[in-house]
Amino acid sequence: MVERLRVVHRNGAGREVQVPAEQAGTVELLDREPVWVPLRHPSERSIVTYWWSATTSRHVGCRSLQRLSMAMLLDFHPQVSDFAAWTARLEWVERGRVRRFVPDFFVRTAQGATVVVACPSASGASKRWEKQRQVLEQACSAAGWQLGSPRLPQGHALTNLRWVARYRHPRNADEAVQHRLLAAFARPRPLLDGVEACGVPRLTALPRLYHLLWRRELSLDWSVPLNPASVVRADAAPAMDPFTVRGRM
Structure with a gap:
């Protein structure tokens, strides 16, 4: 369990707002502006692009080609009614330092549930990723969200x-x-x-x-x-x- 787990999102005026993870389940995240947008760095192989969603008629951000495929699959899924990228950030305190993590997608299902999807690196799950996933599981449990486990077809x-x-x-x-x-x-x-x-x-x-x-x-x-x-x-x-x-x- 991490300390002071909070969810950061933008309000209707575009300003960042922090709420405890226990209160995040009442926040509508899918129509908010992103709290983070990845910047392309010469040392990174990732490609930032956008998927036009037939489900929402909006563009959804993807920080890699792997995420682009995941956005396509979410768009194709019959139970997905809405989804957006980077609309909330997790923050917590670990060893006296503030840590941050931005899930890839927030999804609304046809039943009204919120599913959070975070994709590991294409090279495989690292120790850092496993820690981030544990924090995400804690946030989902506190907020009443579901945690999506990506599984790309082959x-x-x-x-x-x-x-x-x-x-x-x-x-x-x-x-x-x-x-x-x-x-x-x-x-x-x-x-x-x-x-x-x-x-x-x-x-x-x-x-x-x-x-x-x-x-x-x-x-x-x-x-x-x-x-x-x-x-x-x-x-x-x-x-x-x-x-x-x-x-x-």
Whole structure:
């Protein structure tokens, strides 16, 4: 247990405010300005970028490509209703010094729970990371948050999702074409066969098909490469779970 564990966030006026971790559960963190933004340093290999979220129609900050993939998975998760980056900072006293840690994402679920996601370094968990995780667990317990445990899919599943995510924007939606595609894939069939059967030119139908895959209205086997022979269906088949969570999503 660490001493004087506090949560720092910005209020409506943009000023930093500190509250004890026990009171942080009542603070709305997802619509606040970031308390920290990473700066690119020549000695670091990380790449700071932003993910445009189809869930929120906002950009979400990512301090590395690993976090960018996690933002994509959060955006794809059916139980995620909102998420934001760097909107709160943990502060505590250790050996007489103030320590700080900024989780990667704060997530709201469809059930109204708050899930905190913090990703270890791509090189693996260090002693420093393990300490930060222990503090984060303490903060979650005090505030009534859940702690998300990132689990990126591997191989073809991640490659396929990255491809489909390119078509997440609503501009790729077309109700008339989507109805035709859903009818064409009412029974499982190869991707290209269904596209040809829907009666819409291929270059028009494919972006709409990928958009439906992103929205989970169509499904496929994510573990095999996405190609013209991939079997696509319009039923509610289970999709990959982007991360495990202590508690329910």
